[in-house]
Amino acid sequence: MSEPPPGWAWTTLGDVSEKPQYGWTTKANPDGNGVRLLRTTDITAGSIAWSTVPACTEQPADLEKYLLATNDIVVSRAGSVGASIRVVAPPPAVFASYLIRLRAAGIESAYLSWFLHSPLYWNQIRDAAAGIALLNVNAKKLAAISMPLPPLNEQRRIVAAIEEHLSRLDAAEASLSPALLRTEVLRSALITAFMENDDWPRTYWREAGRSQNGRAFPSRDYSATGIRLLRPGNLHVSGRVEWDTKNTRCLPESYAEEHPRFLVGENELVMNLTAQSLKDEFLGRVCLTQAGERCLLNQRIARLTPNEADPRFVMYAFKSRRFRAFVNSLNKGSLIQHMFTSQLADYELPMPPLEEQRRIVVEIEERLGAIDALRPAIERAQRKGAALRRSILERAFSGELVPQDPSDEPASVLLERMRANRAAAVPPRSRRRRATKQKAS
Numbered sequence: 001m002s003e004p005p006p007g008w009a010w011t012t013l014g015d016v017s018e019k020p021q022y023g024w025t026t027k028a029n030p031d032g033n034g035v036r037l038l039r040t041t042d043i044t045a046g047s048i049a050w051s052t053v054p055a056c057t058e059q060p061a062d063l064e065k066y067l068l069a070t071n072d073i074v075v076s077r078a079g080s081v082g083a084s085i086r087v088v089a090p091p092p093a094v095f096a097s098y099l100i101r102l103r104a105a106g107i108e109s110a111y112l113s114w115f116l117h118s119p120l121y122w123n124q125i126r127d128a129a130a131g132i133a134l135l136n137v138n139a140k141k142l143a144a145i146s147m148p149l150p151p152l153n154e155q156r157r158i159v160a161a162i163e164e165h166l167s168r169l170d171a172a173e174a175s176l177s178p179a180l181l182r183t184e185v186l187r188s189a190l191i192t193a194f195m196e197n198d199d200w201p202r203t204y205w206r207e208a209g210r211s212q213n214g215r216a217f218p219s220r221d222y223s224a225t226g227i228r229l230l231r232p233g234n235l236h237v238s239g240r241v242e243w244d245t246k247n248t249r250c251l252p253e254s255y256a257e258e259h260p261r262f263l264v265g266e267n268e269l270v271m272n273l274t275a276q277s278l279k280d281e282f283l284g285r286v287c288l289t290q291a292g293e294r295c296l297l298n299q300r301i302a303r304l305t306p307n308e309a310d311p312r313f314v315m316y317a318f319k320s321r322r323f324r325a326f327v328n329s330l331n332k333g334s335l336i337q338h339m340f341t342s343q344l345a346d347y348e349l350p351m352p353p354l355e356e357q358r359r360i361v362v363e364i365e366e367r368l369g370a371i372d373a374l375r376p377a378i379e380r381a382q383r384k385g386a387a388l389r390r391s392i393l394e395r396a397f398s399g400e401l402v403p404q405d406p407s408d409e410p411a412s413v414l415l416e417r418m419r420a421n422r423a424a425a426v427p428p429r430s431r432r433r434r435a436t437k438q439k440a441s
Contacts, residue, residue, distance in 0.1 A: 004148050004149075004399070004411075005148075005150070005398070005399030005404055006404050006406070007150065007151050007154070007404055007405075007406070007408055007410045007411060008148055008149060008150045008151075008399060008411050009148075009149050009410070009411040009412045009415055010146055010147070010148060010149070011146070011147055011148075011149045011411075011415060012143060012144055012145060012146055012147065013102065013112075013142055013143050013144075013145045013147055014142075014143030014144065015415065015418070015419075016104060016105060016106065016107045016112065016147065016149065016418070017102045017103055017104055017105050017112065017143075018102075018103040018105050019139075019143075020100050020101065020102055020139035020142055020143055021065075021100065021101045021139075022077075022097060022099075022100055022139060023038075023066065023074075023094065023095035023096045023097045023098065023099045023100070023101070024037070024056070024060050024066045024094045024095065024096065024097060025096075025097040026056050026057055026058050026059075026060075026096075027056075027057040028054035028055070028056070028057070028096075029054055029055045029056065029057045030054040030055075032054065032055030032056070032057070033055055034055050034056065034059070034092070035055060035056050035059050035063070035067075035092045035093060035094060036050065036053045036054070036055060036056070036090075036091055036092065036093035036094070037053065037054055037055065037056045037093070037094060037095075037096055038053055038068065038074060038087075038090075038093050038094070038095045038096060038099065039053075039054075039096045039098070039099070040076040040078070040079045040080055040083070040096070040098050040099060041079075043074060043076065043083060043084070043085040043099075044076075044080050044083050046085075047085070048085060048087070048090075050090070050091055050093075053093065056094065059094075060094065063094070066094035066095065067092065067093070067094060068087050068090045068093045068094065068095060068101070069087070069090070070087060070088055070089055070090070071086060071087070071088075071103070071104065071109035071110075072086070072087045072090075072101055072102075072103055073085070073086050073087070073101070073102040073103070073104070073109065073112060073113050073116065074087065074095050074099045074100070074101055074102075075099065075100045075101075075102060075116065075137075075142060076098060076099060077098055077099065077100050077136050077137050077138060077139075077142075078098045078135070078136040079098060081125065081129050081135045081136060081137055082116075082121070082122065082125035082129070082137060084113070084116040084117070085113075086109060086110065086113035100137075100139050100142055102142075105418060105422070106414065106417070106418040106421065107149065107152065107155060107414070107418075108152065108155040108156055108159060110159040111155040111156075111158060111159050112147075114158075114159060114162050114393065114396065115147055115397060117393060118393040118394065118396070118397050119390055119393060119394055120147075120148075120394070120397050121145065121147075124145045124146065125137060125145070128141040128142075128144075128145070129141075147397075148397050148398070148399070149411040149414070149415065150399065150404075150408075150411055151405075151408035151409050151410060151411050151414065152408075152409065152414055153405065153408045153409075154402065154404065154405065154408055157402045158396050158401055158402055161396070161401050161402050162392060162393070162396050162401070165392050165401075166389065166392065169385055169388060169389060169392075172385065173382065173385045176378055176381055176382050176385070179374075179378050180375065180378050180379075180382075183371055183372075183374050183375055183378070184237065186371050187319075187368060187371055187372075188319070188320075188321055188324075189321075190364065190367055190368065190371065191316050191319050191320055191364060191368075192320045192321045192322065194316070194360050194363065194364050195316060195317055195320040195322065195350055196320070196322065196350075197350060197352070200350040200351060200352040200356075201350075201351050201352075202348040202349065202350055202351060203348065203349055203351040204345065204346060204347070204348055204349075205304075205344055205345050205346075205347050205348075205349060206345035206346070207307075208306060208307060208309055208314075208349055208351060209304055209305050209306040209307050209309065209314070210304075210305045210307070211302050211303070211304055211305075211341035211344060211345065212261075212297070212302060212303040212305070212341075213273075213299070213301075213302055213341055214230070214262065214296075214297035214298045214299045214300065214301040214302065214303075215259060215262050215296075215297065215298070215299060216298075216299040217229060217251055217255065217296060217298055217299070219249075221251055221252065221255075222249050222250065222251065223250050223251060223252055224250065225250055226250040226251050226252045226253045226255070227250060227251055227252070227253050227255055227256040227294070227295065227296055228243065228248060228249070228250055228294070228295040228296070229249045229250065229251055229295060229296050229298050230264055230270060230295045230296060230297055230298055230301055231247070231249065231298050231301070232272045232274065232275070232282070232285075232300065232301065233247040234247055234248075235270065235271075235272050235282075235285050235286075235287045235301075236287065237280075237281070237285065238372065238375075239286070239287050239288055239315055239319065240287060240288075240290065241270065241287050241288075241289050241290060241293065251296065255296060256294075256296065259296065262296050262297045263294065263295075263296060263297075264289060264293060264294070264295050264296070264297050264303060265289065265293055265294060266289055266290060266291050266292055266293045267288065267289060267291075267311060268288070268289045268293070268303060268305070268311070269286060269287070269288055269303065269304040269305070269306070269311050269314060269315055269318075270286070270287055270288075270289065270297070270301055270302065270303055270304070271284060271285065271286045271287075271301070271302045271304055271318065271344075272284065272285045272286075272300070272301060273300045273301065273302055273338060273339050273340065273341070274300040274337065274338050274339075275337045276337070281324060281327075283327055283337045283338075283339060284318070284323065284324070284327040284339055286304070286315050286318040286319060287315070288311060288312060288315050300338075302341050302344070304318075304344075308354065309349075309351065309354070309357060310354060310357040310358055310361060312361045312365075313357035313358070313360060313361050314349065316360075316361065316364055317349045317350055318349075323347065326347055327339060330343055
């Protein structure tokens with residue numbers, strides 16, 4: 001552990017907070033009224049939307065023990081392991097069993113909360129959760145996490161500096177997501193403008209081409225190398241099939257030999273047939289494979305083979321707003337959205353002469369080039385913002401964000417006072433019992 005800055009001291013989360021407490025075990029009632037039940041899913045967006053937090057089906061008998069108060073910090077011990085948020089002005093609410101509550105004792109609650117977002121904290125959370133089949137962090141491991149502690153006045157200066165820097169960064173980042181969305185709107189509008197020609201004949205897909213559903217390949221046989229498996233996550237909104245370390249899964253090469261009819265090659269159309277929702281236009285997303293492609297067609301992906309039409313023209317026809325309206329009309333209100341190749345067969349595509357199709361493709365791609373050039377710049381800015389956020393928090397908890405003041409009371413004195421206060425709060429009988437145990441050991 002590195003030497004702390006002057007006036008700082010190393011401590012643990014357990015030393016600077018009340019005993020970490022697990023939440024209340026009960027079910028949520030989205031339609032109920034009364035005491036709210038804060039869950040892991042309610043704290044991962046960066047702020048709590050209390051209007052969407054469900055009620056408890058039943059309240060604990062010792063309600064006061066679980067009621068949340070301003071400056072309480074709740075930490076997820078499973079699911080989004082380590083995610084946390086500081087509660088401000090809550091309505092009557094308790095916290096669920098997969099959350100752990102921390103209450104700062106003698107230090108600034110906001111300082112503790114920002115530490116729980118720092119790279120130093122996240123490195124320790126990953127180590128604490130490693131080696132468990134279902135990742136989780138219990139209260140004991142959470143209390144043992146090391147934290148650098150500056151003097152109390154410097155804690156306040158650090159919090160003010162973090163919030164000033166991050167508020168400016170938040171404002172800058174807030175403009176990036178809408179800009180990225182606008183590029184998608186422009187792409188869609190451009191493609192639609194070229195595809196909406198009432199003079200062209202229209203042809204049902206079942207007459208214009210053929211569909212093939214993928215196969216359910218077993219996930220237990222995934223391997224580090226071999227034949228790549230095409231899955232929904234490989235279908236990019238741009239119309240490309242993309243592979244990276246996160247979305248690539250492989251199967252042994254023997255699967256390609258055993259199932260040759262599911263091999264996908266270059267310049268082939270593929271479409272996603274399942275999605276969590278209709279919001280991101282993921283359902284029905286169509287892509288064209290690139291040169292040299294070789295992969296297996298997984299379940300819930302369809303291969304679309306035009307009879308005579310240009311594949312790129314067909315791809316853009318399936319990216320038009322008219323097709324999006326068709327996909328949305330298939331919504332049955334279920335939690336998982338599906339579409340089927342039998343439904344796709346009834347979609348009417350514009351079908352001008354082949355030479356006209358190729359001319360349209362050239363014109364579309366010339367104009368898309370200018371729009372698509374914006375996306376990498378926006379994504380680079382987003383990555384830069386994330387890196388800057390990490391840097392601010394790294395500097396904050398290494399003593400580099402604000403200068404030290406020699407007149408501040410050292411953190412070591414603060415820690416001694418906190419320990420003395422904690423010891424004084426222990427009932428005399430408990431102190432005698434603890435002293436007896438220490439002598440015996």
